[in-house]
Structure formats: structure tokens, C-alpha cells
Amino acid sequence: MEFLVAPGGSIHGEARVPGDKSISHRSVMLGAMATGETSVKGFLQGEDALATVAAFRALGVEIEGPRKGAMRIRGVGLRGLREASTRLDMGNSGTSMRLLCGILAGQEFSSELVGDASLMGRPMQRVITPLTRMGATIVSGDGGRPPLKISGGSSLRGIHYDLPMASAQVKSCVLLAGLFAEGETSVTEPAPTRDHTERMLRGFGYELQSRDGVTSLRGGGQLRGCEIDVPSDISSAAFLMVAASIAPGSELLLTHVGVNPTRTGVISILKLMGADITLSNEREVGGEPVADIFVRSASLRGIDIPRDLVPLAIDEFPVLFIAAACAEGRTVLRGAEELRVKESDRIASMAEGLTTLGVSNEVLDDGIIIDGGPISGGTIRTFHDHRIAMSFAVAALRAENEIRILDCDHVATSFPDFDALTRGLGLQIASRDGGE
Numbered sequence: 001m002e003f004l005v006a007p008g009g010s011i012h013g014e015a016r017v018p019g020d021k022s023i024s025h026r027s028v029m030l031g032a033m034a035t036g037e038t039s040v041k042g043f044l045q046g047e048d049a050l051a052t053v054a055a056f057r058a059l060g061v062e063i064e065g066p067r068k069g070a071m072r073i074r075g076v077g078l079r080g081l082r083e084a085s086t087r088l089d090m091g092n093s094g095t096s097m098r099l100l101c102g103i104l105a106g107q108e109f110s111s112e113l114v115g116d117a118s119l120m121g122r123p124m125q126r127v128i129t130p131l132t133r134m135g136a137t138i139v140s141g142d143g144g145r146p147p148l149k150i151s152g153g154s155s156l157r158g159i160h161y162d163l164p165m166a167s168a169q170v171k172s173c174v175l176l177a178g179l180f181a182e183g184e185t186s187v188t189e190p191a192p193t194r195d196h197t198e199r200m201l202r203g204f205g206y207e208l209q210s211r212d213g214v215t216s217l218r219g220g221g222q223l224r225g226c227e228i229d230v231p232s233d234i235s236s237a238a239f240l241m242v243a244a245s246i247a248p249g250s251e252l253l254l255t256h257v258g259v260n261p262t263r264t265g266v267i268s269i270l271k272l273m274g275a276d277i278t279l280s281n282e283r284e285v286g287g288e289p290v291a292d293i294f295v296r297s298a299s300l301r302g303i304d305i306p307r308d309l310v311p312l313a314i315d316e317f318p319v320l321f322i323a324a325a326c327a328e329g330r331t332v333l334r335g336a337e338e339l340r341v342k343e344s345d346r347i348a349s350m351a352e353g354l355t356t357l358g359v360s361n362e363v364l365d366d367g368i369i370i371d372g373g374p375i376s377g378g379t380i381r382t383f384h385d386h387r388i389a390m391s392f393a394v395a396a397l398r399a400e401n402e403i404r405i406l407d408c409d410h411v412a413t414s415f416p417d418f419d420a421l422t423r424g425l426g427l428q429i430a431s432r433d434g435g436e
């Protein structure tokens with residue numbers, strides 16, 4: 001599938017974007033290992049979260065739905081998962097694979113994890129190292145990449161792990177393994193990252209300490225089934241925040257968006273660039289902060305992106321690069337080498353597309369420099385990366401000619417119906433079957 005996006009237009013109206021992907025994954029994982037039933041609403045019916053659902057079904061958990069975002073999980077308890085009869089295919093989803101490694105390392109049975117071409121190329125040594133220290137036995141493919149064969153029957157022991165990189169997936173993996181470990185497991189982060197695992201563990205009644213950047217728990221407790229209301233995904237809302245900011249004459253209300261402070265780096269960065277964004281109706285839903293977000297178009301200016309905001313906006317950089325292309329002056333991003341190991345190398349993928357559209361940029365090892373200026377039109381490669389596809393669709397609002405975006409199937413991993421929803425708000429987007 002490819003997108004054809006006509007140049008120009010503005011963004012108007014109100015929208016509720018699909019559920020948060022990180023929270024959706026965790027709702028299935030913790031619900032499956034809880035005692036009693038967990039009911040979820042607002043679940044993201046995107047391919048990544050559905051890969052997690054399929055994996056837990058294969059591990060013997062009964063899950064009803066999801067239907068219109070509603071799902072019921074009959075928890076089997078911390079020790080109730082059963083051996084899958086096949087390899088577990090996590091599709092495109094790094095979160096599913098890394099968090100599941102932590103859970104599967106603590107089981108009596110063995111498992112094998114695989115994924116699509118993108119996931120088979122992503123680094124897994126970052127979870128293998130701490131899990132091995134805890135006593136797990138994991139065999140990977142070349143260079144610490146999948147497939148991952150996790151041996152059953154290892155008894156795990158709690159460790160303290162100093163995370164070498166700011167990664168919520170690695171932190172969550174170690175904490176989830178800690179549920180099955182003897183004694184205390186703790187992690188120190190080099191910088192704060194999304195804390196959905198910690199919040200949700202508490203929501204399931206699990207005791208957990210977080211102090212001065214160290215999070216710890218003791219193994220052998222119990223998760224109690226509960227009700228989860230998944231907010232809209234700020235990472236999906238980000239495409240629309242940038243769209244409404246860069247398209248003159250836009251006014252947009254995004255409702256029920258998750259605004260957990262470990263996720264709002266995109267709002268902070270856009271505001272530093274001069275964006276007109278207001279939060280209202282701020283409330284807490286099931287342990288997660290939620291708000292409505294109003295965006296009006298504004299003239300943006302280039303900035304040096306503060307390094308402490310990088311982990312808090314990690315998935316939003318592709319679309320922030322589009323904001324930078326539409327800003328007056330130069331934007332500099334550094335300290336973002338993690339972008340190179342996402343679904344694609346997001347620095348290289350975005351730089352190629354920006355260059356195609358005539359936007360001057362310089363690639364750095366750990367970031368990029370972008371000079372704002374006119375955006376032409378052209379044909380963009382996405383490298384099968386959903387966030388690259390959606391970012392260049394947004395760029396069309398300020399382009400001089402049509403933007404054709406190849407290979408957009410992966411948009412369904414995180415934002416199903418992106419084209420229909422954005423068309424309803426004013427983006428002149430058409431999708432048609434076709435490949436690279």
C-alpha cells in the first residue's frame with residue numbers, strides 16, 4: 001500500500017486517536033499473569049499489540065476480543081503460562097519481543113521468539129545481557145539478533161542492573177523477569193524513560209519502589225486482575241500536533257490523550273519551537289495522566305533540542321524532523337543514537353526523504369541538523385517503518401507538489417486507519433495498493 005498526498009490544506013476538527021501502544025502491550029502481559037480477570041478498554045487494535053495478544057493466546061491464556069478496543073483477559077497467575085506449540089512471532093514489534101524475553105526467561109518451559117525482517121535485524125543483546133546475569137539461558141542469532149531461544153527451567157536470581165542506555169524496553173524486561181526471580185531486582189536508568197510498566201504493576205497491586213532513578217521489586221508476589229482504560233497514544237497524536245502546527249489556519253482538538261510526563265517530550269519540544277499547544281481537562285485515568293490537547297497553527301523556529309528531552313520524545317523524532325523542516329532557521333538534534341535501532345535507522349531514513357524533498361540536512365552519528373526551508377514534492381521510501389510513512393504524509397501540508405510515499409503497510413502496526421482519520425481532518429491523502 002502507498003500514500004499519495006496532495007500538497008497544502010489545513011487541519012480542522014476534533015479527533016480521538018487510537019490507544020497507546022506501550023500501555024496496550026503491558027495490559028495483555030500483566031493481565032495474562034494476574035490472578036482473576038482483567039478488562040481493558042481503549043486497547044490499540046494495531047498489529048504490534050495484536051502480536052502480543054496472539055503470543056499470550058499461544059501461551060495458553062484465554063483472551064476475549066479485542067472488539068472496538070474492549071478485551072477480557074482471564075489471567076492464569078504468575079506461574080500459569082504454558083509452553084507454546086510453535087515459535088512466537090512478534091511481527092514488527094520490538095516492545096513485544098523485549099518484554100516477553102523477561103517473562104519467558106522465568107518459565108519452566110522453553111520458547112523461541114522470531115519477528116518480521118525489521119525485527120530480525122534489531123539488537124537483543126541489550127536484554128540478553130541482564131537476563132543472563134539473572135541466570136537465564138538465551139541463544140540468539142548472529143550479533144545478538146533474533147531468533148531468540150530461551151531455555152526453560154532456569155531459576156532466576158534478583159540483580160541490580162545499571163542500564164547502559166535509556167530504554168524502557170530493557171528496564172521493563174528486567175523488572176518483569178524480576179517477578180520470577182529470588183530476592184530483589186533493581187534497575188538504574190541513565191535518564192528517565194516511560195514508566196508504564198511501573199505504574200501498571202502498581203495498578204495490579206504489585207509492590208514496587210522507585211527512588212532517585214532506581215526502581216526495585218521482589219519476586220514471587222501476585223498480580224491481581226483489574227480494569228484498564230488505555231488513553232490515546234501521544235505518539236500517534238504527535239503526527240496531528242505537528243500537522244496542525246505547520247498547516248496555516250489549522251485548529252485541532254485531540255481528546256483523551258495520554259500525557260504521562262515520561263512521554264510529553266514532543267509537546268515540550270514543539271513549544272520550544274513556538275507551537276501553540278494547550279492542555280485542558282487534565283485528569284488521571286487508571287494511574288495514567290490524560291488530557292485534551294488543543295493545537296493552533298504557529299510559525300515555528302529552529303532550536304537546539306535539549307538532550308534531556310530525547311528519551312521523552314524518542315518515537316516522535318521522525319515527525320519532529322518535519323516540524324524542523326517547516327521552521328525558520330536551524331534545528332539540531334544530538335544524543336539520539338537510539339533512533340538508529342528502531343524499525344529502521346530513523347536518522348538515515350528521514351535524512352533520505354528530507355533530501356528528496358529538497359530540505360537541507362546533515363546527518364550526525366547521534367542525530368541530525370535540519371535547516372528549515374521550502375519542501376518540494378517527490379517519492380519517498382519508508383524502509384517499512386510506520387513512523388517514516390506518517391511523517392512524510394504530514395509534510396505534504398507544506399509541500400509544493402504531491403508526495404508519494406511507498407510501502408505504507410506498516411502504518412497498521414501503530415495507527416490503523418491513519419489515512420481515513422487524517423483525511424477527515426483535512427489532509428489530502430489517498431491510499432492505493434502498490435509496493436516498492
Ligand SMILES: O=C(O)C1=C[C@@H](OP(=O)(O)O)[C@@H](O)[C@H](O)C1
Nearest residue numbers: 022095166167168169170314315
Ligand atoms: O517500552 C516501550 O513500550 C517502548 C520503549 C521505546 O523503546 P526503547 O526502550 O528501545 O527506547 C519506544 O521506542 C518503543 O516504541 C516503545
Ligand SMILES: C=C(OP(=O)(O)O)C(=O)O
Nearest residue numbers: 092093094095315342343
Ligand atoms: C520503536 C517503536 O516500537 P517497537 O520498538 O515496539 O517496535 C515505535 O513504535 O516507534
